[in-house]
Amino acid sequence: MSGVCGKIQLCCGICRIGVYTIYRLLCCKAEPASRPEYSVVCLGLTKAGKSTMLALMSEEATDNIEPTVGFSIKAVQFKDCILNIKEIGGGEGVRPYWKHYYDGAEGVVFVLDSACPEEDVEIVKKELGNVLTDSTLEHLPCLILASYQDSENARSVDMITTLLDLKKLCKGRQWLVHPCTIKDLKTVKEGFSAFNKYLIGEQAEGTPEQTEEIKGRI
Secondary structure, rough: OHHHHHHHHHHHHHHHHHHHHHHHHHHHHOOOOOEEEEEEEEEEOOOEEEEEEEEHHHHOOOOOOOOOOOEEEEEEEOOOOOEEEEEEEOOOOHHHHHHOOOOOOOOEEEEEEEOOOOOOOOHHHHHHHHOOOHHHOOOOOEEEEEEEEOOOOOOHHHHHHHOHHHHHHHHOEEEEEEEOEEEEHHHHHHHHHHHHHHHHOOOOOOOEEEEEEOOOOO
């Protein structure tokens, strides 16, 4: 009789363990590891595509997007991190005040129109130079998104690198130029994926890197 009772107690014990295990699996799952967050400033001339890119990445409607006048902040989710992106308007009257929004930045995103007129190239070169030589942003990783690559007059990554003298301007920081188009969000995300590695620290510090040019039009 005692043997039967022992077996019953053993079965009950096993059942309790099984029930407790199932309960732990269903109700007490450990919270997923939190992703690191980084603060980034996003700059560029008006109509370079900043607002539309960020809206698409945030899964927001883009039907009635207007150029940013002041600034806006979006938390953009990625698999490996979250970027709190502060987009600042690119109008001529706003650009002199960009520097007042740099505090706390851990990275720089600069969006340019690959097919812009020649006179705008000089403006981009001047403004990007002012941004990257600012003491607050010194040595921070930089992503330069060359947008409108689907345009017939789009300049290549190599041409943009030469025209803006980026190898000299970006010396001493991690940087890349990435071709993209808002018509293919994947091309934008690819640029951010590479940039995020710099922020997370997966690339060796102090090793500038430039993406290879995507052949043809995106």
